[in-house]
Amino acid sequence: MFSNLSNLSQGVNTAFIVILSVCFFFLIGLTVVLLVFIYKYNEKRHPVAEQIEGNNKLEVLWTVIPVLIVIAMFYFGWAGWKPLYSEAPKNAMPIKTVGRMWNWHFEYENGKQTDTLYIPQGKPVLLNLVSMDVIHSFYIPAFRVKMDVIPGKKISIWFIGNSPGVYDIFCAEYCGLQHSGMYTAVRVMPQDKFSKWYIDTTALAPAAGAVAATPAMAGEKIYHTIGCMACHSVDGSSLTGPTFKGAFGHEVTVTTGGKVRTLTVDEAYIKRSILEPNADLVKGFNANLMQPYKGQLNEKDISNVIEYIKSLR
Numbered sequence: 001m002f003s004n005l006s007n008l009s010q011g012v013n014t015a016f017i018v019i020l021s022v023c024f025f026f027l028i029g030l031t032v033v034l035l036v037f038i039y040k041y042n043e044k045r046h047p048v049a050e051q052i053e054g055n056n057k058l059e060v061l062w063t064v065i066p067v068l069i070v071i072a073m074f075y076f077g078w079a080g081w082k083p084l085y086s087e088a089p090k091n092a093m094p095i096k097t098v099g100r101m102w103n104w105h106f107e108y109e110n111g112k113q114t115d116t117l118y119i120p121q122g123k124p125v126l127l128n129l130v131s132m133d134v135i136h137s138f139y140i141p142a143f144r145v146k147m148d149v150i151p152g153k154k155i156s157i158w159f160i161g162n163s164p165g166v167y168d169i170f171c172a173e174y175c176g177l178q179h180s181g182m183y184t185a186v187r188v189m190p191q192d193k194f195s196k197w198y199i200d201t202t203a204l205a206p207a208a209g210a211v212a213a214t215p216a217m218a219g220e221k222i223y224h225t226i227g228c229m230a231c232h233s234v235d236g237s238s239l240t241g242p243t244f245k246g247a248f249g250h251e252v253t254v255t256t257g258g259k260v261r262t263l264t265v266d267e268a269y270i271k272r273s274i275l276e277p278n279a280d281l282v283k284g285f286n287a288n289l290m291q292p293y294k295g296q297l298n299e300k301d302i303s304n305v306i307e308y309i310k311s312l313r
């Protein structure tokens, strides 16, 4: 339970043990005092109440000692928290970490993209945390790593995985209906194994531009991997955004720059909605809930998504 699986473990573990020990000390101490008093000052043994005068010595003691204990707890908490926000070493390996409703996605410097985080053992990694929609929280309990991921804010965290193995990654910020499904894993590999894995780009995990039999099927994969499904249903139900079912070719009422107009959902409209979600806002839905997908999807990805929407008649 208290092994040092990352460089951050020790500080957090120590703070936890110190605070837990203080809690136990007082739990047991107060319980004992309580029982002694119940016995000693029972009415049978102590029938007449006594007036007790103040005691300066005692009052100073029970002020100073708790203050020292609280300062000690603060110190250990602070010492455990500080490395979480310290500057990353120069040689830290940067990995773009994208959180969205409802999955995690990792992009390495050489273009490799995965759904599981792969890191070399004993080497610092720098995760640049990006949210595509709402606030998430990147959490590796075994490593004592936890950091909020806030849309539009530059946040990063660095750490070192000490022992090879697979450890859970969760989202620790309730971010919507399928929040509990927003988990993956970090795989810590010995350096030689990691290097082999890293340069092997034939084994790329299918990301946005997934290989699929038809463009519509490729579009469906994208629909799941980049999180469209969080807000756009394919069964006609209305979620945060309009459903994709039967959308293509139908007329919709939209607000364009404050003016209401009607248009037909065609290729150009869908493309614009992906790249500039607030440009033509469908009536009945809120603005600014969808992030622009510029730079996330290429032309081919977009046309695949369009084919997928077309197939949902």
Ligand SMILES: [Cu+2]
Pocket: 099, 100, 135, 136, 137, 171, 172, 173, 174, 175, 179, 182
């Ligand atoms: Cu989340």
